[in-house]
Amino acid sequence: VKCRVCREPAVIDVRRHNAAFCGDHFLHHCREQTRRAIHSQRMLTEGEQVLVAVSGGKDSLALWDVLLELGYRADGLYLGLGIGEYSSASRDAAVAFAEPRGLVLHEVDLASEYGFDVPGAAAATRRAPCGSCGLSKRHLFNSVALERGYDVVATGHNLDDEAAVLLGNVLRWETDYLARQYPVLPAAPGFVRKVKPFFRLGERETAAYCVLRGIDYQVEECPMAAGNRHLGYKEVLNTLEDRSPGSKAAFLFGYLERAHERFAGDADEERAALRTCAGCGSPTPGELCAFCRLQERAAPGHRAPVELGPTR
Amino acid sequence: MRVSALLARLELNPESVLVICGDTLVTRDADLGDTDEVEIRPVISGGAA
Numbered sequence: 589v590k591c592r593v594c595r596e597p598a599v600i601d602v603r604r605h606n607a608a609f610c611g612d613h614f615l616h617h618c619r620e621q622t623r624r625a626i627h628s629q630r631m632l633t634e635g636e637q638v639l640v641a642v643s644g645g646k647d648s649l650a651l652w653d654v655l656l657e658l659g660y661r662a663d664g665l666y667l668g669l670g671i672g673e674y675s676s677a678s679r680d681a682a683v684a685f686a687e688p689r690g691l692v693l694h695e696v697d698l699a700s701e702y703g704f705d706v707p708g709a710a711a712a713t714r715r716a717p718c719g720s721c722g723l724s725k726r727h728l729f730n731s732v733a734l735e736r737g738y739d740v741v742a743t744g745h746n747l748d749d750e751a752a753v754l755l756g757n758v759l760r761w762e763t764d765y766l767a768r769q770y771p772v773l774p775a776a777p778g779f780v781r782k783v784k785p786f787f788r789l790g791e792r793e794t795a796a797y798c799v800l801r802g803i804d805y806q807v808e809e810c811p812m813a814a815g816n817r818h819l820g821y822k823e824v825l826n827t828l829e830d831r832s833p834g835s836k837a838a839f840l841f842g843y844l845e846r847a848h849e850r851f852a853g854d855a856d857e858e859r860a861a862l863r864t865c866a867g868c869g870s871p872t873p874g875e876l877c878a879f880c881r882l883q884e885r886a887a888p889g890h891r892a893p894v895e896l897g898p899t900r
Numbered sequence: 901m902r903v904s905a906l907l908a909r910l911e912l913n914p915e916s917v918l919v920i921c922g923d924t925l926v927t928r929d930a931d932l933g934d935t936d937e938v939e940i941r942p943v944i945s946g947g948a949a
Contacts (some may be wrong), residue, residue, distance in 0.1 A: 820914075
């Protein structure tokens, strides 16, 4: 197969675009898809200070790299989730990306600053760890961005992630979640803007981007995610994609263009009814936000976090 | 052997992996030599957050 642009030998095929690319033109393709996502959804404007949620995996490191390549001012935030060797290796990958480039990487350690970690939260709640993990990430990305004066939080959610979440939400007709599933969530009192600039790129593309850019990312899968529902949805979608390339993109983009609006009103109502959490001041529908309730169960009696500091 | 044939033999969905021969990414129509070192790298990550 030859590169669609220059006819040199290709290194990767992207069947959904019915195209293959050499290394240079593939990197250009990734940047263009990201630029298109950012502009079409008005995610970022020039001069804004972006906080990238960095896990050390392929998506977040590729995103950080692409945003810098596109000229955005972007710092990173790494959350220590306390998942043994997996967390150590993930942190190492994030630091190994940030340090040689002279980038600012903020770090928050769940255990030392909030008194619990993800395995502990899963044991305390007797529920799947991914729930506590996602809840903690959403809460802390938002609160750290607000405290540190960032305009926007960018996450590495890609086309596969979003299509899998959409499938899960549709299978259960989770209309509240459908209302909030969009590549950009505007700022509101207590909420920083959140954007997903990779929603047009598949995870095979973000992984290939890292390989071609020489970015060493955490390749191992999170041991706590093994066998979760989300992975099952991805498997089903990839089976469809293999038979009919473009299915995942058609499913997700069709939803965003033609169906999301029908659910969006639910999110506006929900946000209008929010009050202030008695524990941390975050917006919440109840007296205590979900993160503070989780902390009460997983780390009873633990007090408010200490001042955060960047690694450099 | 072709990359596509190797993936079929291993019952792997080409959408869910990258194939790296030596230091180079290869497409599914690439031919692999008998002595080539090949890494098949899964690309699926599972956090639902």
